[in-house]
Amino acid sequence: MQLCLADILPADRLTALVDRLKTARFIDGKATAGWNAAGVKENQQAYAPGVAQLAAEIETALRQHPVFALAARPKRLHPILFARYEPGMTYGYHVDDPLMGDPPLRTDLALTLFLSDPETYDGGDLIIDQPGGEQAYKLPFGAAVLYPATTLHQVAPVTRGVRLVAITWIQSLIRDPGRREILFDLDTARRMLFARDGKSREFDLLSKSFANLLRLWAEP
Numbered sequence: 001m002q003l004c005l006a007d008i009l010p011a012d013r014l015t016a017l018v019d020r021l022k023t024a025r026f027i028d029g030k031a032t033a034g035w036n037a038a039g040v041k042e043n044q045q046a047y048a049p050g051v052a053q054l055a056a057e058i059e060t061a062l063r064q065h066p067v068f069a070l071a072a073r074p075k076r077l078h079p080i081l082f083a084r085y086e087p088g089m090t091y092g093y094h095v096d097d098p099l100m101g102d103p104p105l106r107t108d109l110a111l112t113l114f115l116s117d118p119e120t121y122d123g124g125d126l127i128i129d130q131p132g133g134e135q136a137y138k139l140p141f142g143a144a145v146l147y148p149a150t151t152l153h154q155v156a157p158v159t160r161g162v163r164l165v166a167i168t169w170i171q172s173l174i175r176d177p178g179r180r181e182i183l184f185d186l187d188t189a190r191r192m193l194f195a196r197d198g199k200s201r202e203f204d205l206l207s208k209s210f211a212n213l214l215r216l217w218a219e220p
């Protein structure tokens with residue numbers, strides 16, 4: 001399941017954050033690529049401690065985003081990093097490392113938060129290889145795409161302007177994507193039912209099934 005999330009942070013907060021990023025130190029992105037991806041990774045990245053406060057602000061906002069919570073069921077988040085693509089930069093097809101950091105975080109999901117207005121750059125689509133074909137994402141400033149880190153994906157070459165993004169990976173309480181989607185649907189349905197009819201027998205039974213499946217499947 002892939003999902004687009006709008007307005008992770010209020011636009012004015014995000015604009016202030018991007019302004020601060022302009023003075024951050026970016027280094028060659030190959031430093032954090034696994035050997036299978038280093039050959040196709042041509043970008044620049046900024047890390048903590050230089051951008052720790054910006055990263056913390058985004059992480060807090062993500063954790064509070066209701067759709068993110070339901071769709072990802074996060075157990076742990078990889079520290080947010082910022083990537084910059086200038087003209088000629090790209091990140092060819094690769095799969096993300098399954099385990100990152102120490103203690104290892106299992107990368108079930110990946111997230112890209114778009115920090116540039118799409119009108120200001122050409123190229124730079126995030127392209128995900130799906131069984132049904134390639135799916136391209138170039139989202140508005142402040143929107144994010146949440147997608148399975150299990151996929152092959154690439155960032156198309158930037159040909160004009162600058163593509164700035166924040167990136168993280170998520171270890172979910174629910175490892176299996178199919179189970180995660182069932183829980184997402186059930187949880188969404190019971191919330192919609194509650195919003196429409198208030199507490200009812202149907203709502204209670206759905207809540208019971210949802211809670212018991214979560215108990216069965218969660219890896220806390």
Ligand SMILES: O=C(O)CCC(=O)C(=O)O
Binds near residue numbers: 096126167
């Ligand atoms: O920049 C992006 O949207 C994704 C980058 C990526 O695939 C990665 O850093 O592993």
Ligand SMILES: [Fe+2]
Binds near residue numbers: 094096110153
């Ligand atoms: Fe990736």
